[in-house]
Amino acid sequence: MPPRPLRRTKLSDIIVQDVKRLIVAECLEPGDRVPSEPELIAQYGCSKGTVREALKALQVEGLVTMRTGPGGGAYLADADPEPASRMLRNFLHFRHLDGEGVYQIRKVVEPELAASVTGRLTPERFAALEDNVAECSRHPETEEEQHRQRILELEFHNILADACPNPLLAFIGRFLNEMLRDLVVLKKAYVPERHQFGDSNVGYHRLLLAAYREGDAARVRAIMLAHMHDAERHMSALEGEMANSFLLEFPGREASRGV
Amino acid sequence: MPPRPLRRTKLSDIIVQDVKRLIVAECLEPGDRVPSEPELIAQYGCSKGTVREALKALQVEGLVTMRTGPGGGAYLADADPEPASRMLRNFLHFRHLDGEGVYQIRKVVEPELAASVTGRLTPERFAALEDNVAECSRHPETEEEQHRQRILELEFHNILADACPNPLLAFIGRFLNEMLRDLVVLKKAYVPERHQFGDSNVGYHRLLLAAYREGDAARVRAIMLAHMHDAERHMSALEGEMANSFLLEFPGREASRGV
DNA sequence: GGGGTGAATTTATCCGGATAAATATCATAA
DNA sequence: TTATGATATTTATCCGGATAAATTCACCCC
Numbered sequence: 001m002p003p004r005p006l007r008r009t010k011l012s013d014i015i016v017q018d019v020k021r022l023i024v025a026e027c028l029e030p031g032d033r034v035p036s037e038p039e040l041i042a043q044y045g046c047s048k049g050t051v052r053e054a055l056k057a058l059q060v061e062g063l064v065t066m067r068t069g070p071g072g073g074a075y076l077a078d079a080d081p082e083p084a085s086r087m088l089r090n091f092l093h094f095r096h097l098d099g100e101g102v103y104q105i106r107k108v109v110e111p112e113l114a115a116s117v118t119g120r121l122t123p124e125r126f127a128a129l130e131d132n133v134a135e136c137s138r139h140p141e142t143e144e145e146q147h148r149q150r151i152l153e154l155e156f157h158n159i160l161a162d163a164c165p166n167p168l169l170a171f172i173g174r175f176l177n178e179m180l181r182d183l184v185v186l187k188k189a190y191v192p193e194r195h196q197f198g199d200s201n202v203g204y205h206r207l208l209l210a211a212y213r214e215g216d217a218a219r220v221r222a223i224m225l226a227h228m229h230d231a232e233r234h235m236s237a238l239e240g241e242m243a244n245s246f247l248l249e250f251p252g253r254e255a256s257r258g259v
Numbered sequence: 260m261p262p263r264p265l266r267r268t269k270l271s272d273i274i275v276q277d278v279k280r281l282i283v284a285e286c287l288e289p290g291d292r293v294p295s296e297p298e299l300i301a302q303y304g305c306s307k308g309t310v311r312e313a314l315k316a317l318q319v320e321g322l323v324t325m326r327t328g329p330g331g332g333a334y335l336a337d338a339d340p341e342p343a344s345r346m347l348r349n350f351l352h353f354r355h356l357d358g359e360g361v362y363q364i365r366k367v368v369e370p371e372l373a374a375s376v377t378g379r380l381t382p383e384r385f386a387a388l389e390d391n392v393a394e395c396s397r398h399p400e401t402e403e404e405q406h407r408q409r410i411l412e413l414e415f416h417n418i419l420a421d422a423c424p425n426p427l428l429a430f431i432g433r434f435l436n437e438m439l440r441d442l443v444v445l446k447k448a449y450v451p452e453r454h455q456f457g458d459s460n461v462g463y464h465r466l467l468l469a470a471y472r473e474g475d476a477a478r479v480r481a482i483m484l485a486h487m488h489d490a491e492r493h494m495s496a497l498e499g500e501m502a503n504s505f506l507l508e509f510p511g512r513e514a515s516r517g518v
Numbered sequence: 519g520g521g522g523t524g525a526a527t528t529t530a531t532c533c534g535g536a537t538a539a540a541t542a543t544c545a546t547a548a
Numbered sequence: 549t550t551a552t553g554a555t556a557t558t559t560a561t562c563c564g565g566a567t568a569a570a571t572t573c574a575c576c577c578c
Contacts, residue, residue: 010561037529047563052530060319061346068529069571079353084346087320088430094338095426104375104425108367116363166363167354168438171347172431179427269531296559306533311560328541329557 011046015054023063028076034064036073081171085178092179099183099235106176107228110157113173114208114224117163118217125163129209132156136202147184153201154181200230270305274313282322287335293323295332340430344437351438358442358494365435366487369416372432373467373483376422377476384422388468391415395461406443412460413440459489 019034028034035043040051055074058064062084065077121129136153140146154177161173204227211219278293287293294302299310314333317323321343324336380388395412399405413436420432463486470478 012561049564050562053561055529061349063349066529067571068527068569069573070527071572072528072570079350081347081350084343084350087343087346088340090320090322091338091340091343092427092430097425097427101425101427104371105368105427105431108371109364112363112367166356166360168351168356168360169364171351172364271531308534309532312531314559325559326541327539327557327559328543330542331540331558333559 010053011044012050012053012057015040015044015051016057019054019058020063023076030076030078032076034058034074034076039073081174085171085175088175089179089182093182097179099180100232102176102179102183103228103232103235105172106180107225107232109169109172109176110228111221111224113164113169114160115217115221116166116169117160118212118220119215120165121163121212125159126209126212128159129156129205129212132159133202133205133209136205150184151181153205154184156205201227204230269312270303271309271312271316274299274303274310275316278313278317279322282335289335289337291335293317293333293335298332340433344430344434347434348438348441352441356438358439359491361435361438361442362487362491362494364431365439366484366491368428368431368435369487370480370483372423372428373419374476374480375425375428376419377471377479378474379424380422380471384418385468385471387418388415388464388471391418392461392464392468395464409443410440412464413443415464460486463489 022028023034026032037048037051037055040054041048044051055064055066058074059066059077060083062080062082063077064074066072066074132152132155136149136156138149140149157177158174161170161177164170164173204223207223208220208227211223281287282293285291296307296310296314299313300307303310314323314325317333318325318336319342321339321341322336323333325331325333391411391414395408395415397408399408416436417433420429420436423429423432463482466482467479467486470482
């Protein structure tokens, strides 16, 4: 039933593979130039539409970025996990992943992540964590502000993820935060009880800061584990009705650049 | 520096968004029909190229599949994590993720996953696990066979992941296995010591089967944790030189359908 | 010398047509 | 009744052109 590929593989796919091989062969680094539209047209003797499709595919895979103007063309892009993250979120929302599902992972991943950055926090990052705690400690006035503060608390965990030297662990940490963010954005039902949870969250964050100051990785791990278990218990209120709203762009997240 | 979107948003992007909204509004399920090429052309009064680009974008996001022939057109696709998985693997390979990095996550995720499927294994899955252990217990003859057996051992963990009701946990479990598979495929250096590790792996798998038979989730967790720590120690031999080989299609994995 | 203007380059978007391939349906024949 | 083959429908691929937008760089004026 799935439309199998046609007899001869698409010309644009051949170009895609060739360009990838070129990247490997030449050991290109992000920022290096890749054959541009007119060059590929000349090389393959095809129309620009075909070349454009190949370059677009490489863009979609996050491998190249295009620049206009003189000296423009295709350049090897900095690796960016966002497209993959977005597709994965779509997939999981389709599968009706709920808050409890996120916390089943989070409660084992966040302690490991938090412990692993002990002693690796730059002064800038540590200051950012302190700022975050300070801002989340303020008493919110409006409902809207309370809601934003709720999301701001997640930023604490994002800063930790950014400090993690393991790219996979960093990605998963960020990803889980984004999933929770989607859930919080979709369901303001979470807000009413914010005081109880919010204060509790920030309290754990303060304890974590103290443990980081002492460089006590074991205590960091223990505090984060307790934090996660505590938060998990409060997640039951976030169940259900995710439906298909994921397809629409969430406010506050920059719109994806289409395909 | 990134080429910002042009003044007016692309027509194909508008179509993409409209179709997504339609999917949400009509609560479409996988397999349901989505407006086809000629319908969208009539609706938007644009050329087929533009409509094709929109439908292609929806394909790339894994939301729809196209069918040819009468009654063909665009249909809401079954959610598939493969495209996201592939992009994420590319990203991580670019970041030179190594075996140790994978195991930092794996050692916390696999025990949770393994424990969570205790008592949920269907007879079919349990039989598949037993078959896997039996096949991995055979004495490999050729080098090639040893190598394939090494990969086959990973399948044990994939079966567990498939049994996991949490879609995120299942995805991460499968994903980590794929990352390891890439590493093993790329570096046959792993093979020489296969006996030591291979036997050890299968031994843990046997212990897990026994614990599953008794429905002892705590013991499953403990065994898997020991399994992971054991395997992690042997991972140092798998370090380094991932380079950019990720871009090429790995043998044994079906080629991606281009863009 | 500095700052603004415009030309050149390159990609971005869209068009409509031509041919090929896949598939469901229906008619036909065994 | 069943199997086979023709037909119609729909997507797949590719082409080349036209216009618009963004960026760089050289040039010119002050």
